[in-house]
Amino acid sequence: MHPVIRTVLQRLALGLMTLFFVSIVIFSGVEMLPGDFTQAVLGQAATEETVAAFRRELGLDQPSYVRYIDWIGGVLRGDFGTSFSGRAASGIDRSRDVVDLIGPRLWNTMFLASMTAIVAVPLALFLGITAALYRNSIYDRVVNATTLATISTPEFFVAYILILFLAALNPVFPSLANVSPDTVLSERIYRSALPSMTLALVIIAHMMRMTRAAIINLLASPYIEMARLKGLSSSRVILFHALPNAWAPIVNVIAFNLAYLVVGVVVVEVVFVYPGVGQLMVDAVTTRDIPVVQACALIFAATYIVLNLSADIISIVTNPRLLHPR
């Protein structure tokens, strides 16, 4: 078998294994709950029959591996169970399916993340590469200092500064990003401008610094110097000598930051009251609505793992040392 295919398959298997273990970790969350949580969910006035029925519905009378198989089977079919909220002590069940809660919000979050990525990724790569090429110039220093400051500040600080200048002092954009499914695209972009800008600023800072470091590392390597000394034009050096080896670090940088977006989105959605999965998860944590929390955590973790996995695979596939084995 070609070494590339073998390495890719190995990585895929490892990724699946990780996903499996992560799902176990997330599932065992319920196991760690204190025993009387059914009462906490249903309220003090819950009758014994209601509590017993609820426990049976959760399958608490079965061993945990049976429940895990039930749960993961449901997840694979797109069924995350029903939410804890909306249950009453009297046994009347107004709870909703977790999928119905998450579905529209997942789309919103995807929209916000991709809108940010489309703007931020090219800009960050451009800034990083130019900063590396003109390193130690005034341009490089200004970009570096600004990004260091952005990295060290919490996301909500960046968010509120943007609100202060672009929403409160000069009302250019709305500070509440309340989109609904029937909002038209242009309006949706306009309303999500500030959250998207906040996220973009934060990930551009990270991505730019990492790209700069990767490129500088590469340009310092002896074979690039050799190519220069041979008298090749600088565009040829960059396109044919540097770039094949630069794909791996650049792709890694992009994937790492898109993964970072997954985490950053939580805080930013809360600041701008954007109806996304992050906000849903925070609300669910406050009300201790475990099925919703589990579903959100699984979605976030899976996105994170898949992004990192694809970065690994792309860097394996573009690695010249593996493509042309000796």
Add this chain to the structure above:
Amino acid sequence: MSTSEGYSAKDEVGQVRTRRTWLQRTWIELKKAPPTAWMGMIVISVYLLVALFAPIIAPYGEAEITPIPYAPWGGDHFFGTDQIGRDILSRLIFGARNTIGIALATTFLAFLIGGGFALMAAISRGWVDQVLSRFVDILMAIPSLIFALMLLSIFGSNVISLICIIAVLDSTRVFRLTRAVAMNVVVMEYVEAAKLRGEGLGWIMRREILPNIMPPLVAEFGLRFCFVFLTIAALSFLGVGIQPPTADWGSMVRENASLIQFAQFDLKAGITPLLPAAAIAILTIAVNFVVDWFLMKTSGLRDEH
């Protein structure tokens, strides 16, 4: 031999090297530090002083409620009051104590757990190392903020569980680094000698390996502290971290956020929610500056060239 006037190279070379005290050596190093590092150290010491002497400096109590909610800046309340009439300045000062204290405790705990297991893995190798490393890999596959949110929903939001959860999640990063640097040391002959001498695991960890991996760990401590500090601030901001009435910078931003709408009419009021956020940002930047300098000094690690 030596002449009292003028410089003599022979004299200087002939001199026995003066033995400097620890204080003198530190001072010489500090004098060579770049201005950014100095700035960072000054900022950190100011924060620490404020945190230590909070009850003396603060004009009002931590949760003391005064009659006027949302009082403007100036007058009795330097930065005004919040939604139920608590003095913002006092809460900022007490916030330094709580926020920094909790972040420090968490970082220490993370180093204790992560560093301990890492040294154990590095020394014993074999299956212990394999099991611990794979376990850490799995924990690191979940974004830490998400994991922290999930665990907080299970254990409930209180300071103790907050500290434990963040410490355990962060110890994975400490584990990775410590194991990597310790691996280079455990293969040294003197560690082998200590093992043959029959020293126990604890002795080898503390006396043979730890002193030799201190510099990267100290730098990592600074960076970890920043990270923990930002995570706790984010969680408190989301309302699932440090709970009121304890003053904390993250939750203060959330509580006063609505004031920002009035920036057009009263700029000072509009800035109020940014004060605690700025306090967080300044401390993180300061720690970063100091860590940068420390790294450059101990490992000769430079940006490029």
